[in-house]
Structure formats: structure tokens, C-alpha cells
Amino acid sequence: MSARICAREGCDRLLARRRPGQVGRPPIYCSPGCRPSWVRPPVLVEVARCEDNDGFITGEWIVRLRHGHRVVVVGCGLGRFSADMLANELRAFLDGRSIGMAS
Numbered sequence: 416m417s418a419r420i421c422a423r424e425g426c427d428r429l430l431a432r433r434r435p436g437q438v439g440r441p442p443i444y445c446s447p448g449c450r451p452s453w454v455r456p457p458v459l460v461e462v463a464r465c466e467d468n469d470g471f472i473t474g475e476w477i478v479r480l481r482h483g484h485r486v487v488v489v490g491c492g493l494g495r496f497s498a499d500m501l502a503n504e505l506r507a508f509l510d511g512r513s514i515g516m517a518s
């Protein structure tokens with residue numbers, strides 16, 4: 416039996432072999448991203464209170480980007496105003512908008 420490749424047009428990755436005892440239909444796509452029904456999750460900009468090492472809320476704020484289950488912190492130890500400004504700049508950047516700053 417020859418190796419099978421992904422059913423998505425333009426993708427030539429091999430399909431994972433079925434494990435012994437695996438149930439359900441055999442896969443026809445190499446990954447969830449190749450399924451036609453897959454929708455790319457949006458990148459979210461989050462502003463939240465910082466926590467210290469013991470989990471207590473501090474007076475500082477954190478700004479992070481979330482994409483699915485992946486998170487990256489882009490600012491921490493900020494004041495609320497600075498955190499909101501950074502978040503607005505990030506949202507404008509992600510949306511391809513100008514935020515009215517001198518260029």
C-alpha cells in the first residue's frame with residue numbers, strides 16, 4: 416500500500432498512519448488546518464490585572480495577544496492608561512487601521 420497524502424489541494428504532506436486499535440474514519444487531511452471547515456481563530460488583544468508570584472492581584476496591568484491557545488505577553492507592569500493605549504495600538508495594527516498618530 417502506498418503512502419497517502421493530504422486531500423487539500425496544494426498540500427502534499429503525508430497522512431499520519433493509523434494507530435493499531437484506532438477507531439473512526441481514516442483521516443484524509445494531514446492537520447486540522449487543512450480541513451475545509453477550519454476557521455483561523457482571531458488574534459485577541461487582552462488587558463488584565465497583573466498577578467504576583469502568589470497569585471495576588473497587583474495594581475499593574477498586562478497586555479497580551481491570544482491566538483487560539485497560544486499567548487504572548489507584549490507589556491506588563493503598566494498603568495491602566497498605558498495598557499489601554501498599547502492595546503488600542505495593537506488592535507489598530509492587527510486591523511490594518513491608522514490610529515491618528517503622526518507618521
Ligand SMILES: [Zn+2]
Binds near residue numbers: 422426427428444449
Ligand atoms: Zn494538508
